[in-house]
Amino acid sequence: MDISFDISSSFQISRTYSGCSLNHVRHVLRHPNKNILREEFPAWHDKYGPIIRIEPDHLHIRDIDAFNQVHKMGSRFDKEPALYSFPFSKGSIFNTWSNKVARGHRDMYAPYFSRTAIVNLQSVDKENLGKFLKRMDAMAADSRTIDLTRGFKCLTGDTILRYIFNQSFNALDSPGFIHPLIDPVEDFISDWTFTAAWYFPKLMGVIAAVCIKWPRIGKLNKSFKCALEQVEFCGQRVVEFREREKDQRAHIFYAPLNPNPKKGHPTLNEITLARDGWILFFAGTDTSAGTLAFGTWHLLNNPHHLRMLQEELKKAIPKSDDLSTIEQGWVELEKLDFLRAVVKESLRLFYGIPGKNPRVVPPEGTTLCGQFIPGGTVISMSAYTYQHNPAYFSTHPHHEFRPERWLKKEDAEWNEKFLFPFGRGARNCLGQNLALATLYMTFAYIFRRFELELFETTKEDMDWHDGLLPMTFGHLKVKAKRMQE
Numbered sequence: 001m002d003i004s005f006d007i008s009s010s011f012q013i014s015r016t017y018s019g020c021s022l023n024h025v026r027h028v029l030r031h032p033n034k035n036i037l038r039e040e041f042p043a044w045h046d047k048y049g050p051i052i053r054i055e056p057d058h059l060h061i062r063d064i065d066a067f068n069q070v071h072k073m074g075s076r077f078d079k080e081p082a083l084y085s086f087p088f089s090k091g092s093i094f095n096t097w098s099n100k101v102a103r104g105h106r107d108m109y110a111p112y113f114s115r116t117a118i119v120n121l122q123s124v125d126k127e128n129l130g131k132f133l134k135r136m137d138a139m140a141a142d143s144r145t146i147d148l149t150r151g152f153k154c155l156t157g158d159t160i161l162r163y164i165f166n167q168s169f170n171a172l173d174s175p176g177f178i179h180p181l182i183d184p185v186e187d188f189i190s191d192w193t194f195t196a197a198w199y200f201p202k203l204m205g206v207i208a209a210v211c212i213k214w215p216r217i218g219k220l221n222k223s224f225k226c227a228l229e230q231v232e233f234c235g236q237r238v239v240e241f242r243e244r245e246k247d248q249r250a251h252i253f254y255a256p257l258n259p260n261p262k263k264g265h266p267t268l269n270e271i272t273l274a275r276d277g278w279i280l281f282f283a284g285t286d287t288s289a290g291t292l293a294f295g296t297w298h299l300l301n302n303p304h305h306l307r308m309l310q311e312e313l314k315k316a317i318p319k320s321d322d323l324s325t326i327e328q329g330w331v332e333l334e335k336l337d338f339l340r341a342v343v344k345e346s347l348r349l350f351y352g353i354p355g356k357n358p359r360v361v362p363p364e365g366t367t368l369c370g371q372f373i374p375g376g377t378v379i380s381m382s383a384y385t386y387q388h389n390p391a392y393f394s395t396h397p398h399h400e401f402r403p404e405r406w407l408k409k410e411d412a413e414w415n416e417k418f419l420f421p422f423g424r425g426a427r428n429c430l431g432q433n434l435a436l437a438t439l440y441m442t443f444a445y446i447f448r449r450f451e452l453e454l455f456e457t458t459k460e461d462m463d464w465h466d467g468l469l470p471m472t473f474g475h476l477k478v479k480a481k482r483m484q485e
């Protein structure tokens with residue numbers, strides 16, 4: 001690797017972090033308690049300006065105009081192959097580096113994730129949410145502890161699988177919300193294999209290829225076993241769609257199984273479609289569940305905000321038992337000012353992808369923040385550094401959960417410019433409408449129906465590390481009581 005810094009000597013280099021990815025690993029080993037992303041990136045930007053070099057050919061940029069330029073529709077800043085070579089999802093949307101190629105691929109699924117499609121299919125959400133609330137009712141009646149970190153994942157996992165395959169793991173029925181195909185995802189992300197894939201993508205690509213070719217070997221590792229079985233589940237569903245439901249246009253794999261080259265649709269084999277299914281499941285389970293857990297944790301630590309939310313919900317949902325009280329579900333709930341503020345603030349503090357989301361500068365180079373950056377340079381723009389920038393989120397302390405920062409129209413309009421938990425532009429989150437519907441519906445009904453109290457959950461439990469998503473060190477546990485009507 002060229003470490004002569006020919007990119008431009010004018011970029012200030014954070015010396016502790018410069019070097020190749022190996023230096024990052026070395027830095028982490030030397031300072032195990034130091035969270036580089038949270039403690040160092042913002043400080044380096046404050047000291048050196050909007051562009052810092054975090055590896056010899058990898059810059060980090062904190063500037064909203066630059067962000068919008070890189071992440072706009074039609075952007076030619078492709079995903080960086082090394083990081084987006086996620087094992088087990090070769091060929092899937094997520095791993096398609098070129099934005100141009102990804103467009104046709106995304107277009108085949110996009111109609112099923114449009115706002116209209118999600119609004120029309122909300123019965124899926126309501127059905128799973130009803131099941132989840134029933135489980136909570138039973139646990140509340142027995143004064144049992146509820147592990148909401150797990151419960152939310154079962155809810156979001158079942159919701160996505162029902163949405164894309166019309167089948168699910170029925171994780172919501174599993175005792176203690178511990179389901180063998182949902183629970184290990186957390187270990188998978190926290191495991192050495194995931195960390196290794198992050199820093200040594202090529203090596204992990206080879207290991208993953210061996211595991212895929214000889215699954216019996218792969219399944220000896222707990223994390224690989226979980227991923228392989230999930231992909232197998234998705235593969236079986238794709239085959240079912242091909243064989244039994246090929247003429248039914250109303251399923252998500254109709255276009256991918258019947259691609260139209262005139263519309264730019266790529267022809268993908270069934271393995272790739274299974275991997276797409278897996279990516280949709282993987283990308284949508286811990287993300288929505290994590291946002292729900294973060295928001296719930298903050299609300300339970302802020303009785304004043306909790307009361308405001310509950311008062312608003314009591315007026316909007318007269319009967320907590322009735323999921324149909326609000327005909328339009330998500331659409332109606334979005335109009336509730338405080339609930340909307342809670343959802344936005346929960347997304348702000350969940351970040352989406354808090355750390356690196358590398359893109360490659362197109363061959364001719366580009367100018368960002370007034371500086372020329374040569375083609376081939378890798379740049380990241382971590383949501384954490386934007387969503388915690390006091391210059392952007394200035395009405396209330398940026399590190400505090402303060403839904404009120406979204407209540408005044410002019411504040412909300414300003415804040416919105418700097419909030420991008422779903423990314424933006426060409427490669428933004430395909431499932432964001434489904435995620436939003438789930439967040440609005442779940443926050444509304446859980447806080448309308450129950451009084452929740454934290455149970456043996458500490459600040460340390462809810463602290464997080466960067467595992468692509470913010471992964472908490474412990475779980476959110478509560479005791480629930482039915483609220484008086």
Ligand code: HEM
Pocket residue numbers: 093094095102106160279280281283284285287288291351352353357420421422423426427428429430431432434435
């Ligand atoms: C609160 C919940 C969610 C958050 C915060 C979130 C966040 C994100 C972010 C930040 C990206 C862009 C990643 C990048 O720059 O590489 C992304 C991509 C993606 N998300 Fe989500 N997501 C959520 C829920 C979902 C759901 C429910 C689904 C699907 C069912 C989904 C499917 C995807 C897919 C397929 C991509 C890849 C798109 C591409 O590569 O073109 N996400 N998500």
